[in-house]
Amino acid sequence: MHLDAAHHTHAPAVSADATRPDGTRRALRVGLGGPVGSGKTATVAALCRRLRDRLSLAVVTNDIYTREDAEFLLRAAVLPPERIRAVETGACPHTAIRDDISANLEAVEELEECVGPLDLILVESGGDNLTATFSRGLVDRQIFVIDVAGGDDIPRKGGPGVTTADLLVVNKTDLAPHVGSDLDRMARDARAQRGELPVAFTSLTSPGGIDPVVAWVDARLAEWTAGALRSV
Numbered sequence: 001m002h003l004d005a006a007h008h009t010h011a012p013a014v015s016a017d018a019t020r021p022d023g024t025r026r027a028l029r030v031g032l033g034g035p036v037g038s039g040k041t042a043t044v045a046a047l048c049r050r051l052r053d054r055l056s057l058a059v060v061t062n063d064i065y066t067r068e069d070a071e072f073l074l075r076a077a078v079l080p081p082e083r084i085r086a087v088e089t090g091a092c093p094h095t096a097i098r099d100d101i102s103a104n105l106e107a108v109e110e111l112e113e114c115v116g117p118l119d120l121i122l123v124e125s126g127g128d129n130l131t132a133t134f135s136r137g138l139v140d141r142q143i144f145v146i147d148v149a150g151g152d153d154i155p156r157k158g159g160p161g162v163t164t165a166d167l168l169v170v171n172k173t174d175l176a177p178h179v180g181s182d183l184d185r186m187a188r189d190a191r192a193q194r195g196e197l198p199v200a201f202t203s204l205t206s207p208g209g210i211d212p213v214v215a216w217v218d219a220r221l222a223e224w225t226a227g228a229l230r231s232v
Contacts, residue, residue, distance in 0.1 A: 020112070024117065025225065026118075027057075027116070027118035027120055027121045028119065028120050028121070028140055028141070028220060029108060029120075029138065029140050030120065030122055030123070030139060030140065030143060030217065031097060031123045031138065031141070031142040032123070032144075033097065033128060033132040033134065033143070033145070033165070034128070034146055034161065034169075035129060036127030037150075038127075038147040038171055039145055039147055039172060039202075039204060040145050041061070041073065041124060042171075043143075043210070043213065046209070047213060047214065047217065048078035048079050050214050052078070052079060056115075056116075057118060057119060057120040057121065058079065058121050058122075059079060059083065059085070059124065060087060060121065060123045061086050061087065062086075062096055062097065062123075062125050062126040063088060064088070064126055066088070070084050070085070082114065082115055085107040085110065087103045087104055092128070093127065093128045094125070094128050094133070096126075097125045097134045097138060097139075098132075098133055098134060101138040123139055128161075130157065130160070131161060133161060141167075141220055141229075143165060143216075144169065146162070147171040148170065148179060148181035152181035152185050152186045153189075156189040156192075156193070158193050162190075163193050163194060165197070167199075167216050168190060168194060169201075170200070170202070171203075171204065172202075172203060173202065174206060183201065198216065200213055
């Protein structure tokens with residue numbers, strides 16, 4: 001199930017940090033946020049597996065006191081170790097992705113220096129609530145991941161993560177019959193909250209389950225490379 005993943009054409013004003021000091025376009029930075037257990041790290045892993053053979057990419061993870069998400073990605077061998085950086089926020093996760101982005105920005109810039117040039121950097125937030133959003137000084141676009149086991153009323157409840165993310169991912173659709181979640185209701189509520197902003201329904205345990213998110217990322221990368229997608 002997939003709603004309008006390629007329809008988003010938002011293109012804010014150009015930012016000076018869209019290019020590197022040598023004048024080349026830097027990597028597109030995509031943030032992934034969402035509640036604990038929604039499947040953010042699994043989504044990152046699935047994207048890495050699908051994109052790593054044709055793109056140069058890297059990942060920054062955020063955890064409060066551990067490096068658990070980075071260690072998961074390393075164990076899964078989704079990317080070489082030098083392409084994965086872990087940030088220990090030591091505080092509420094949204095602080096490090098929205099309020100004081102210095103540690104994340106340093107990790108992003110180090111990756112571009114050490115393993116670049118890069119096409120794409122994925123920045124995964126630590127698990128947070130429906131208010132989690134990324135600073136546009138850190139990422140160019142953001143994905144918000146929820147899951148059906150959290151309740152089919154989440155899209156209706158809204159919150160900045162649900163209503164303003166460039167892509168809303170409703171994950172674990174295979175569990176819907178087992179947890180009593182109505183996917184059609186979630187789709188209607190997401191449309192009501194988000195208007196024309198895209199929504200993707202995913203089941204990462206199913207073949208091709210990550211396809212809608214891959215298609216959205218590919219479209220954003222094409223825009224970024226062409227200079228049509230601007231940072232703000």
